[in-house]
Amino acid sequence: MAIIEVKNLAKQYPLPDNKSESFFAVDGISLAIEEGEIFGILGPNGAGKTTTLEMLEGLTDIDGGTAFIDGIDVSKEPYKVKEIIGVQLQANEYFDNLSLLELLTLFAALYSREVDAEDLLDKVNLLEKARAKPGNLSGGQKQRFSIACALVNDPKVLFLDEPTTGLDPQAKRNLWDLVLELNKSGMTIVLTTHNMEEAEILCQRIAIMDHGKVVAEDTPQNLILQHAAEPPTAPLHGNIEDVFLALTGHGLRD
Amino acid sequence: MPSKLQLHLARVFLKIFLRDRQSIFFSLFFPIIFMTVFGFVNDGEQNAIKIGIVNNSNSAAAMDFTQLLIDDPLFNVSPGEEAQLRDELVEGDQTMVLVLPETFVAQNEGSELRLLVDAAQVQQLGLIMPVLQQALISIEREFRSIEPMFTLAVEDVKARSQRYLDFLLPGLMAFTLMQLSIAGSGFNIVEFRRKGILKRLFVTPIQPRDFISAIVMARMTIVLIQLSVLIAFAVLMLDVRILGNFAAFYFVIMLGTFIFLCLGFCLGSIAKTQQAVMAVGNIIIFPQIFLSGVFYPIDSMPELIQPIARILPLSFVSTAMREIANSGASLLSIAPSLLGIGVWFVVAFVLATRLFVWKEVAN
Numbered sequence: 001m002a003i004i005e006v007k008n009l010a011k012q013y014p015l016p017d018n019k020s021e022s023f024f025a026v027d028g029i030s031l032a033i034e035e036g037e038i039f040g041i042l043g044p045n046g047a048g049k050t051t052t053l054e055m056l057e058g059l060t061d062i063d064g065g066t067a068f069i070d071g072i073d074v075s076k077e078p079y080k081v082k083e084i085i086g087v088q089l090q091a092n093e094y095f096d097n098l099s100l101l102e103l104l105t106l107f108a109a110l111y112s113r114e115v116d117a118e119d120l121l122d123k124v125n126l127l128e129k130a131r132a133k134p135g136n137l138s139g140g141q142k143q144r145f146s147i148a149c150a151l152v153n154d155p156k157v158l159f160l161d162e163p164t165t166g167l168d169p170q171a172k173r174n175l176w177d178l179v180l181e182l183n184k185s186g187m188t189i190v191l192t193t194h195n196m197e198e199a200e201i202l203c204q205r206i207a208i209m210d211h212g213k214v215v216a217e218d219t220p221q222n223l224i225l226q227h228a229a230e231p232p233t234a235p236l237h238g239n240i241e242d243v244f245l246a247l248t249g250h251g252l253r254d
Numbered sequence: 255m256p257s258k259l260q261l262h263l264a265r266v267f268l269k270i271f272l273r274d275r276q277s278i279f280f281s282l283f284f285p286i287i288f289m290t291v292f293g294f295v296n297d298g299e300q301n302a303i304k305i306g307i308v309n310n311s312n313s314a315a316a317m318d319f320t321q322l323l324i325d326d327p328l329f330n331v332s333p334g335e336e337a338q339l340r341d342e343l344v345e346g347d348q349t350m351v352l353v354l355p356e357t358f359v360a361q362n363e364g365s366e367l368r369l370l371v372d373a374a375q376v377q378q379l380g381l382i383m384p385v386l387q388q389a390l391i392s393i394e395r396e397f398r399s400i401e402p403m404f405t406l407a408v409e410d411v412k413a414r415s416q417r418y419l420d421f422l423l424p425g426l427m428a429f430t431l432m433q434l435s436i437a438g439s440g441f442n443i444v445e446f447r448r449k450g451i452l453k454r455l456f457v458t459p460i461q462p463r464d465f466i467s468a469i470v471m472a473r474m475t476i477v478l479i480q481l482s483v484l485i486a487f488a489v490l491m492l493d494v495r496i497l498g499n500f501a502a503f504y505f506v507i508m509l510g511t512f513i514f515l516c517l518g519f520c521l522g523s524i525a526k527t528q529q530a531v532m533a534v535g536n537i538i539i540f541p542q543i544f545l546s547g548v549f550y551p552i553d554s555m556p557e558l559i560q561p562i563a564r565i566l567p568l569s570f571v572s573t574a575m576r577e578i579a580n581s582g583a584s585l586l587s588i589a590p591s592l593l594g595i596g597v598w599f600v601v602a603f604v605l606a607t608r609l610f611v612w613k614e615v616a617n
Binding site: 057058059061082083087091092093094095097098102105106109110112149153 | 259262263266269270273274449450451453454455456457458459460461613616
């Protein structure tokens, strides 16, 4: 059963250089994300990935269409949705003066909950940093801490926005392990990424977005079979990057 | 009443704010310097009038005259040559220069004393001339051995003398609490936004009013501590007296802090960048410095401005604080000010919660 149901979702923004006209950052997309799966949203910069997530998270108003998470209408009851989702944003700065333990306790308080903060830190492999300040963490540690913050309310759905951007290979693998582990416990995970390998390894299903529309949606294997440049003489020739480029073209994006 | 969630959040924010010791300390720096300067400059004593004297006569009378002037505590006399004293007058080192003519003979015929003044100090001269005239008359009496017809027997009834500092302190406290509060909430909001912290908070189910209440409670605690330090400094080091009830004084301080914290929130919601918050903040702060009776009474302002000046939030707060501190007024007797404070209290809180919309402020 789909835990996230999106129908004809749309978001309009005024054009940056001509405020009187607007364009669709997200242009009527429909998605059905199954409970317990890792769902990847791929797309070049400006394709509408982050805007889609922000609408689902209640950060941005929905201009058209509907979105339901676990049967709750996102535009009608955003606060109810917030109770059951965990969110990791692209920007991950926190209050400088609090330790990781204190921050997790604070985030739990925002949900009127109490958490075992040490247990959470242990889960993301940061227990030895419990008393450190977020400013003193490395990139990978920061991302893992962001995920820990997103877990304080024991969410049904976890949104990760480009979780591995800027990480070194070790930190990236480490984070993948964490995501797979969380998924194994039954958590539905929706992530955006530019990293094709990441999409292939982590995601059970992928949606590729371009110009605000979903241009393809399937399992990585099926997408490769259908869209990889070379005709498939052997099963699974090529990779998701070939699919991505075949679908979105080679033109540079900003 | 604050909810358990609000109290918990307030404790966390208090912890965050308290760890920023530098800014807590340095924000006290300016008011303390300010008070100290006013405490020393205006210690109630008149400064002696600096007067240069040029004695062109060698007569004994001229020497006596000079000596009598030197003995007068109202004057700080420096004898010298005319050219040099003229220069000093121009430099501003002398207030005036008195030139005794060569024919300084005081017997029965009057002699003309030349008085050199700097026209730039005309206002001061208006005050000083009568003092000088008076001094000349009493010197003349002494020369001629005339007893004055009238003497004034001054009797001190020990009424509390009010120094400018006593007048200034409540206003300065009110002004300081405004600045600390507006900066405390407004600047924090903008900083939280810049770091993306507001956005992160917005994806949790926290309601704006809980967030605002928590920040207000935490920041109010800090401001109360800061003001207590200033008040202790004023009372212990500068001998400023607070006549009224201390609890009433703090009650007004707390209401005032609340108002300006909420206005700071409005500011943080409207202004999107640190530069903008400075500019808009100055629009709120500057007129109130001059119009709210902080440094001089509203009664002494042009009549046209007075009605506007009186309804500014800082006017109500500083007036209430001044009446309690200087006149020992009770809360009941400052009801009009409290009413004004109450209206601003509601207006500021409603505005703050209306303007602080997560979707708007977080992005």
